[in-house]
Amino acid sequence: xxxxxxxxxxxxxxxxxxxxxxxxxxxxxxxxxxxxxxxxxxxxxxxxxxxxxxxxxxxxxxxxxxxxxxxxxxxxxxxxxxxxxxxxxxxxxxxxxxxxxxxxxxxxxxxxxxxxxxxxxxxxxxxxxxxxxxxxxxxxxxxxxxxxxxxxxxxxxxxxxxxxxxxxxxxxxxxxxxxxxxxxxxxxxxxxxxxxxxxxxxxxxxxxxxxxxxxxxxxxxxxxxxxxxxxxxxxxxxxxxxxxxxxxxxxxxxxxxxxxxxxxxxxxxxxxxxxxxxxxxxxxxxxxxxxxxxxxxxxxxxxxxxxxxxxxxxxxxxxxxxxxxxxxxxxxxxxxxxxxxxxxxxxxxxxxxxxxxxxxxxxxxxxxxxxxxxxxxxxxxxxxxxxxxxxxxxxxxxxxxx
Numbered sequence: 001x002x003x004x005x006x007x008x009x010x011x012x013x014x015x016x017x018x019x020x021x022x023x024x025x026x027x028x029x030x031x032x033x034x035x036x037x038x039x040x041x042x043x044x045x046x047x048x049x050x051x052x053x054x055x056x057x058x059x060x061x062x063x064x065x066x067x068x069x070x071x072x073x074x075x076x077x078x079x080x081x082x083x084x085x086x087x088x089x090x091x092x093x094x095x096x097x098x099x100x101x102x103x104x105x106x107x108x109x110x111x112x113x114x115x116x117x118x119x120x121x122x123x124x125x126x127x128x129x130x131x132x133x134x135x136x137x138x139x140x141x142x143x144x145x146x147x148x149x150x151x152x153x154x155x156x157x158x159x160x161x162x163x164x165x166x167x168x169x170x171x172x173x174x175x176x177x178x179x180x181x182x183x184x185x186x187x188x189x190x191x192x193x194x195x196x197x198x199x200x201x202x203x204x205x206x207x208x209x210x211x212x213x214x215x216x217x218x219x220x221x222x223x224x225x226x227x228x229x230x231x232x233x234x235x236x237x238x239x240x241x242x243x244x245x246x247x248x249x250x251x252x253x254x255x256x257x258x259x260x261x262x263x264x265x266x267x268x269x270x271x272x273x274x275x276x277x278x279x280x281x282x283x284x285x286x287x288x289x290x291x292x293x294x295x296x297x298x299x300x301x302x303x304x305x306x307x308x309x310x311x312x313x314x315x316x317x318x319x320x321x322x323x324x325x326x327x328x329x330x331x332x333x334x335x336x337x338x339x340x341x342x343x344x345x346x347x348x349x350x351x352x353x354x355x356x357x358x359x360x361x362x363x364x365x366x367x368x369x370x371x372x373x374x375x376x377x378x379x380x381x382x383x384x385x386x387x388x389x390x391x392x393x394x395x396x397x398x399x400x401x402x
Contacts, residue, residue, distance in 0.1 A: 010191020021179030050103020063109030110136030248385025
């Protein structure tokens with residue numbers, strides 16, 4: 001077989017695609033080489049580890065895109081290397097390419113997630129992930145379970161309210177067996193893939209938020225965040241080593257987490273924990289050990305009432321807070337004010353991610369605050385409760401001085 005006549009990957013492109021992590025998320029500029037590079041990666045996975053009956057997948061947002069981009073480009077690469085089809089063959093209606101070792105590379109659409117279940121897959125690429133349905137990612141992940149196969153999740157950035165953005169933040173935060181990379185247009189310019197004049201013209205004529213997403217791989221502020229994306233960033237700080245003086249606790253409901261956030265005297269987060277899957281007895285014990293005798297506000301909505309009563313028996317400094325549309329609005333407005341004035345600080349990680357994707361919308365009855373469907377806001381609620389407790393303590397102290 002002749003050598004593929006392809007330009008060598010530039011440094012950052014190679015680092016991203018060849019990351020040894022099993023699950024790699026690549027947020028990238030348009031035309032930065034992510035698709036071409038991952039086509040080669042998938043081909044090499046099938047070439048080096050494939051065998052009769054082993055399946056490798058390329059998944060695009062829709063079937064037609066899988067055919068026009070993934071399937072067509074890989075065929076072109078193989079035709080260039082082996083125009084006589086000595087070591088490969090294709091099926092143009094079923095969209096697969098079979099290599100000499102019996103491995104098959106399939107090209108599939110994410111628009112029918114149910115069709116993606118059932119097969120064992122040995123490596124996969126999800127292209128333009130932010131435009132794919134989350135159900136497709138869940139299905140692809142399930143197909144890799146038995147084989148422990150690697151996957152590359154690639155695409156442009158498209159806002160913050162999608163599973164791909166959340167998964168990227170998880171990978172960026174250091175989740176085990178996950179890698180994260182960003183490829184901007186200027187990385188591609190440095191690598192010789194794009195022309196800087198072309199990028200600069202796009203910057204001049206495109207809306208700023210569009211240019212940032214398409215060329216810088218930076219998500220735009222979706223306009224529904226009550227805190228402001230830049231304001232959230234400005235309050236990021238390391239976890240405090242000082243003793244916490246006030247706590248906020250959001251209790252788990254159904255599949256949610258119990259979240260505990262403690263603030264020190266300066267309003268910096270000193271304790272930031274969450275867990276789920278434990279019984280109420282264990283949860284009560286763990287909370288009481290964390291907060292001890294310090295001022296704590298606990299979500300007492302619904303099933304939280306008896307839990308708060310038991311906690312108050314163990315820790316008299318605990319008070320309950322019932323969430324309603326109006327009380328949650330007041331609570332979140334208080335947190336927004338503290339964030340805008342940088343009176344509160346928190347570490348990067350899952351709590352910051354929850355703040356980033358938190359949203360509000362105006363309804364006929366007021367303002368609704370919540371996490372996007374499938375996401376969590378337990379940490380946001382716990383932080384808001386701790387902030388309320390901090391403000392109570394500040395006001396009480398000011399009243400005594402007065």
